[in-house]
Amino acid sequence: MKDKEDYLKLCDVSLWPAEIQNRKISVTLPKFTPDQFALVVRNVPLEFAAEHVMEEVRKSATSVDKLRMIIYPYQRTTNDFRFIVSDLKEYNGLINLGHAGVGNKLCTITPYRPANKITFCNKCWCIGHIRSRCSSMVQKCRFCLEEYNQGHNEICTKQYKCAQCHENHYSLDANCEIIREYRRNLNKAVKKATVEWKIKLPEVDTRQSLINQQFKPALDSFPPLPGASAQRVYRPTAWKTTASTSTQIFNQTAPVDITNQQLFDKICCHLDEKWSKVNDHITNLKSKVKGNEKAGLETRKNVSCLVGLVKLSITDIIPPIVKLAFSKDTKVKKEVEKSTELIKDQLQALYVDMELVGMTTAMKDIEEAQEQIDKPINSGT
Template sequence: MNNNLQLDQPRQQASVQQQQQHRIPFEQLKRAVSSNLPCFFIEYEHAENSKNRPSDISAARVIEDYFKQQGISISFSLVGHTGNKLKFGVNNKNSYATLINTDKWPSQIHNINITVGYRLEIPFCTITPFLTGNRMTYCTRCCCLGHMRDKCNGEYSRCRICLDNRINGQTHVCSNTVRCAQCDEDHHSLSSACEKVVEYRSNLKEQVENALSAGKVQRLVPQDHVQPTEFRLKQNEFPSLPSLMSCNTPWKQTSVQSTVTNNINGIEDTTKILLSINQNILDMKDNTRHIDEKLDCINEKVNRTSLDVELHNEILVKLLPTLASLVDKFIWPMMLNDVARAAGPLFLEPGPGKKASICVFTEVGELWNTSQIPHFNIFHQHGTNKSGGVSIAIGKHLKGSRIDSNIENAIIVDVDDLSETVRIIAIYWPAGQTRVLGELESYITKNTIITCDFNASVK
């Protein structure tokens, strides 16, 4: 009896350990029975300061108290925060339906305006039982109704799409032209568009209903699955085996020696394998340590580079206003002054007490309007490329008028208040562009000055 108890204890311990191994965590059990009902979201106005907003639990209590005042008993099972929105949920379908259908949500929480989102209108869906249709009798060999494959009299099987014969040993190439085996129309053989198929179904349904009502046939209904009965162990059903009788025969020394030798050899092999595994683990440990050291060095360099970038960024941010002011107030005016000197003013015979000042600039690009020349009116024509563009600067004591033209990269200006009216034509031609000088003939007058930056071929 004591021996049986000692044998049962290890079995019970093994069964308990096995149950603990296959036990599912409690968090998964809670999730299995949790609700999948959608949540409600509440969003505060953006103008309110986030520090003045109540906590999530306080907001949930305010909403629950408000619903109680309206005669609605609601208890939220989920209160959380998602981004800038509060998330509320219930695990009761009746509570969820009440929240969906009610319009008595509060408009404020602690004097802060709120809006309620994700209030879905869930329609009621009708549930209708699925009734299986009557199975048609048709041949998979010739695609005709009324018989099965084993009773088909056709010589060859036919393609289900084009109905061509499929001869054994020959590769069939389907024409993909749909034909019906019942009426030879352009649809499949069992399509509901076929009149013969519709007629066959109608007759089959009528005759099946007549046979069912007459009791000739019975429709098979799937039966419920029968649960197997639980096995129960009855007392003395499996008696214990008798104890083995002890053997008094002496052991053979040769077999004992061979067994010991084999065990020693196996232990030595196992020891070698364990030593090899131990050495591999030590090598992997050293390699891991080296990799960690390299990663630490790389991390230190990255941090140092990040600090340098931040420092340089701060310095550049501080220098940008100074550089912009330097370019705008010093470098750019000096450049314009040098260009004006290089172009040279055009001195014509002015009227009494007047001095003529006219400057022509070619290839001014997109920076022509970043700075103004004092005491000059500027006439500009945009270029066809990024570096193009032509400008004519005329002193404000003179009167200038622009002449409209369709010539690319060119500007025409008439200058008055001189002894005679002078027309100035300024042209910039980019490299690789072919132009005809004859297009200027209609704009040339008696006193015309043409100044160009020729980079193009001329016909």
Template sequence: MVSNPLLPPDLSTFLNRFSKDELYQIGLTIIQQSQYPIQLQQQIHHPGPSQLTPRRLSRPTRPSLENVSSIPRLMNHQSHCSIVRPLMEQQTTPVSSTPRRPASDSFDNSGGNRNRLAKHPRNNDHPPHYELIDQQHHPILASPHHQQHAFNLNILKHAVSNNLPSFFIIFDSSIDPSSIPSSIQVAIMLKKLFTNNQLPIKDLSMCVQAGARRFKFAVSDKADFLTLFNGTWPLEIEDKKFEVIKSRSLPDCLALVVRYVPSDIKQETARQQILKAIPAAVGFSTINYRHRQNSSYDIRFNVRSLEQYQTAPDLGRLAIGRHYLTLTSFYSGYRLTYCTACWKIGHMRSKCQSPTCCRKCLVPFINGVRHSCQGDNLKCAQCGGRHFSLNSNCPVVKQYKEELKLTVDKALASGAIKRPSPGELFRPYLQHANDFPVLNQAQVSSHPD
């Protein structure tokens, strides 16, 4: 059946004993037996993606011993070859399914290989692509440490906000309740009052009813606020007696600080020197720092005049005695987000479902706001201690402030938020003559529809 002149006569005679199917089975068995150790070694040293997890390797199908023993010896050669064992049986140490680390990756005392690894990191050392995208487009708004509180963007914006205080207008009790105007009517009355008294008030940012006879209104510009704060209000508005309640002090956005005043200068002397330079200065207070090595202090004060407030920081210096001291703006601390209903930190009243409680004893109000605390029965809404809920010595509040400061500083540095200023207005769009030039007839005809 097999006639090949290249084969020896005895081999041709031997092969003629078998049919084509038997020869095919013999050849297939020999090929499978010879390729099995190679396949097993490739699986160990080059595992696929699905074999990276530690699990038992699946062995390929080996030819049965009966088929191997049934193959006759070719050309009467004695088989003195050693039995080929699988690679798993030849190794004395257990083999993991994970790829082995190259020998050059071993660390020595010199640290040279460690530096090479730092210069050429592995692929699995890089974070996934979706994590990088998330860090680029959505800045981290949580504290870098293991924190208990999480801060969203609204909390961070509220922390750096510096809103101007509001004003309250209270109508006299002699006015009939049916004659009390609405909030829209009060806003119209105030605008007419500003116009009649020639007050340059741009606009009201808010006017809402805050009681049966009380209304709350505010402005968003520093100049407007100082005009209303320093001005004298009439006793009647459209034949209705009313009273305007102002803020007790100026906000922090109108405060300045004189830095590094020597301790040998008395505070009264420094205050008089500041009043000589800035006559509109009011509300003096002293700031002492424990971390300063030299004995000095700072003086904080508010300015009732917008022109003086804007001009003084531009000069940058203020003379007190023989010293020429630094003058800067005052930056207030980050504001806490807390609820005035349950007095817990982290949310506001609009997001709270709890009833309105007393800020001292946390007992819910009954019959409106009528409530009387029994002695010094204080209770903290954060930790349950015997102190106010927003006490700076509370451990929960202290931890919240520390985490908030770290998170806000990181958000400001990354540009996720910015520190706004009251009265900061966007520039109106100004159209110039050459912004939209008129097309001539030739240009119009060259681009038909």
């Protein structure tokens, strides 16, 4: 395997044959994902737990899995979290993006550089040697370090005991002082061997996918085949040449490789168009409101003239006629009183609805006219 793409092809069950030399085969996939698919989200504030960081990072890549905090041998003001991205497209997308939002902060994302592996024995759980060179005669339990036999699971206390310092923690715990000292010495030895050119560390190629995508051969750059120059080969255009509007830009799927400045320019252009439409709509509404105000003023003016005519009729025309009618028939008085009350109620309602100026004076004039109508009748009786 040369790169991550080869590894993914190797793990693709659909690419494997069902039989080889007339023998059925079954593909057993690895139980873990290699460190080449691991990334690190750095400088995460201490108040964010691993579960919350997992949810935030999964908003950028859905294939994120196995997120855990990186333990350092010194105190830090922020935390770093290592996680696996099994999808190569999402892996390259996070590398190109370079950051992910966690809470209200943009945290840097970098490739994971594996630490130097410590040598330990899974028989006695001590460091510094492997199982084949262990001097212990029995297999020990990784919890309590007692002899691990057939019935040990029933009697094991499941209480951790360190094989290095005999404290109550896992034998390979990163917080163990002996483990920390072993790692420091190991890192110094590896660094010294690297400087002396005794070993060479592998280079981490973080732009492998981009390099592979840079070479795109142009069909017109190759010489034509003999006799093929006269033939016209139809090749459909790969991209639409028509200009897209701002609305189409936001509706269609955005390209993966887009800079923040390009995205910002598109958003500004889209907002400018929307803002101009909003301004036009507001201008139309203002013109309609002004027209309605003008019509309202005309209506109020007409109603005021009507009230003046009603006032003139009540004060100057109706009282003389009523005085003559009351001297002959008292039934007319009741009808006139009823009509007068009805006119007062209607004018009062009109005053409340229209808030007309001078309506109170008109109501007082009506009451004075009613008093003038009642005086002759009372004196006659």
